[in-house]
Amino acid sequence: MATSEVQLEVVRTRGELRRALAAAPRPIGLVPTMGWLHEGHRSLIQRARSENATTVVTIFVNPRQFNSPEDLARYPRSEGRDLAICAEEAVDLVFAPPVDEVYPPGFDTTVSIGAVGQPLEGAARPGHFEGVATVVAILFALVGADRAYFGQKDAQQVMVVRRMAIDLALPTDVIACPTVREADGLALSSRNVHLSAAEREAAPILHRALLAARSRWAAGERSAKTLRQVMSDELALEPLAKVEYTSVADGQTLRELARVDGAALLSLAVRFGSTRLIDNEPLP
Ligand code: PAF
Numbered sequence: 602m603a604t605s606e607v608q609l610e611v612v613r614t615r616g617e618l619r620r621a622l623a624a625a626p627r628p629i630g631l632v633p634t635m636g637w638l639h640e641g642h643r644s645l646i647q648r649a650r651s652e653n654a655t656t657v658v659t660i661f662v663n664p665r666q667f668n669s670p671e672d673l674a675r676y677p678r679s680e681g682r683d684l685a686i687c688a689e690e691a692v693d694l695v696f697a698p699p700v701d702e703v704y705p706p707g708f709d710t711t712v713s714i715g716a717v718g719q720p721l722e723g724a725a726r727p728g729h730f731e732g733v734a735t736v737v738a739i740l741f742a743l744v745g746a747d748r749a750y751f752g753q754k755d756a757q758q759v760m761v762v763r764r765m766a767i768d769l770a771l772p773t774d775v776i777a778c779p780t781v782r783e784a785d786g787l788a789l790s791s792r793n794v795h796l797s798a799a800e801r802e803a804a805p806i807l808h809r810a811l812l813a814a815r816s817r818w819a820a821g822e823r824s825a826k827t828l829r830q831v832m833s834d835e836l837a838l839e840p841l842a843k844v845e846y847t848s849v850a851d852g853q854t855l856r857e858l859a860r861v862d863g864a865a866l867l868s869l870a871v872r873f874g875s876t877r878l879i880d881n882e883p884l885p
Contacts, residue, residue, distance in 0.1 A: 608688075608691065608693070609684065609687055609688040609692060609693075609695065610693070610694050610695070611684060611694075611695045611697055612694065612695070612696055612697075613696075613697060613698055613699065613702065614698065614702050615698075615702055615743060618694075618696050618698075618743055618744070619743075621694055622655075622657070622694070622744065622745065625654075625655040625693070625694070626654035626655055627653075627654055627655070627747060628652070628653045628654060628655075628746075628747035628748065629653055629654070629655045629656075629657060629744065629745065629746045629747050629748075630648075630649030630650070630652055630653030630655070630656050630657070630746060630747065630748045630749070630750065631649070631657050631658075631659065631740065631741070631744045631746035631748070631749040631750070631773065632645045632646050632649050632656065632657070632658045632659070632692075632749070632750050633658075633659045633661075633736075633737060633740050633749060633751075634658060634659060634660055634661075634683075635660070635661065635662045635663060635676065635791065636660040636661075636662060636677075636678055636679070636680065636683045636697075636791075637676075637677040637678060637679060637682075637683065637791040637794070638682070638683045638686045638687070639781075639789045639790075639791065640781050640789055641752050641754065641780070641781040641788075641789040641790075642658075642686070642752075643686065643690055644778060644779075644781050645750040645751070645752060645778050646658060646687070646690045646692060646750075647690065648750055648776070648778050649748070649750050650690070650691065650692075652748060653747065653748060655693045655694070656691075656692050656693050656694075657692070657693065657694045657695075657696060657744050657746065658687050658692045658694075658695050658696075659695070659696045659697070659698075659740050659744070660680065660683055660695060660696070660697040661696075661697065661698055661703060661736070661740075662676050662678060663703070663732060663733070663736040664700060664732075665704075665711075665728075665731070665732030665735060665736060666728075666729050666730075666732030666733045666736065667729075667732070668726050668727070668728065668729060675795070676791070677791055677794050677795075680697060684697075696740075696743070696744070703736065703739055703740075704739075710735075711731050711732075711734075711735045712731060712734035712735045712738050712765060712769075713731060714730045714731055714734055714761055714765075715764065715768075716854065717757070717760045717761055717764055717854065717855055718730035718731075718734075718757070718760075718761045720848075720850065720855050720856070720857070721757055721846065721848055721850070721855060721868060721870075722757050722758075722870070722879065723757070725845060725846070725870060730757075730758070730761045733758055733761065733762070734761055734762065734765050737749075737762050737765070738765065738769065738771065741766070741771045741772075741773045742771075745772070745773075746773045747772070747773065747774065748773065748774045748775075748776055749762075749773050749774070749775055749776065750776050750778055751775065751776070751777055751778070752777075752778055752780060752781070753777045753778060753779055753780050753881075753883075754780040754788045754789070754790065754879070754880065754881070755879070756777075756866055756868065756881045756883070757855060757868075759775065759777045760855065762775050763775040763777075780880075780881075782808065783805075785805040786805040786807075786808030786809065786812075787801075787804045787805045787807070787808065788807070788808065788878075788880045790878065792876055792877070792878065793876075793878075795875070795876040796873055796874075796876055797873075797874065799841060800841055800873035800874055800876065803839045803841040803842060803873060804873060804878060806835065806836055806838065806839040806842050806871075807836075807842075807869060807871055807878055807879075807880040808880060809835055810831075810832040810833075810835035810836050810847070810869060811832065811867050811869065811880060811881065811882040812882070813831050813832065813834075813835045814828045814829075814831045814832045814835075814849070814867050814882070815867065815882050815884065817831050818861060818867075818884055823860050823861050823862065824859075824860060824861075825849035825857065825858040825859055825860060825861055825865075826859070828849045828861065828867065829847045829848070829849055832847040832867070832869055833847050836869070836871060841873050841874075842871045842872075842873060843871065843872040843873070844869070844870075844871050845869075845870035845871060845872060845877070846868075846869060846870050847868075847869045848866070848867070848868045848869065849861060849865055849866075849867055850865065850866050850868070851863075851864075851865060851866075852864030852865050852866050852883060852884070861884060864883070864884065864885070865883070865884040866881055866882075866883055866884070867881060867882045867883075867884060868880070868881035868882075869881070
């Protein structure tokens with residue numbers, strides 16, 4: 602057995618987690634995940650390891666953030682593979698709880714999200730961010746991490762969680778890490794596994810659409826309407842892509858802009874068959 606496998610400790614209950622962390626050297630870095638780990642998660646783990654004395658990964662497919670039982674049921678899972686990746690990355694501790702360790706019997710409290718969680722993904726997936734914020738608040742409380750690492754691919758999630766951590770005085774700094782992409786530009790996501798071969802080939806259109814808008818912006822275009830149109834026109838080149846939204850929003854509030862004069866977020870959501878993909882590009 603490799604040394605890294607010997608070092609990986611996996612705990613399942615709140616009590617085991619507390620005991621395992623009682624003497625853990627600080628600072629503690631947390632990487633919250635829903636499993637099916639990919640290179641994007643590896644980059645979060647590596648960043649956490651480089652900045653903290655102890656790295657904790659949580660693996661929990663959170664039922665409260667899915668919009669339908671079908672979506673929850675088809676979320677990919679493979680704990681053995683995930684634990685092997687954590688061992689390879691020399692993670693110190695994995696918390697992989699059953700549902701009732703996160704949500705004890707009688708669970709009756711949720712975090713309610715303000716304005717930043719309302720548009721875009723919040724509008725497309727009602728209740729999603731309440732589910733995310735609630736589980737992240739629980740994980741922050743259980744792990745007591747100094748820092749937690751999230752992928753910029755879910756830009757609105759980062760904003761919602763950061764706002765919550767500030768507002769609720771949670772002692773965990775929220776750190777956003779760059780989106781990791783395949784060579785052809787497709788942002789890594791656990792959902793990519795559901796794409797058919799033809800859909801996978803078509804999916805880099807999301808990144809191309811964002812880059813087309815970014816280069817128009819770099820050339821001096823400041824009309825948000827025009828930049829949205831640039832993204833829509835690019836996406837229209839791909840018959841398999843069914844566009845849900847294209848957005849040019851304020852980088853702080855995520856309100857749709859008329860003109861891009863400061864920090865902004867280009868983002869989009871596109872369906873390929875039954876698989877929904879999102880991506881974004883911050884400006885500048
Ligand atoms: O980004 C995710 O994988 C999830 O939304 C998170 C942050 C682990 C909460 O369940």
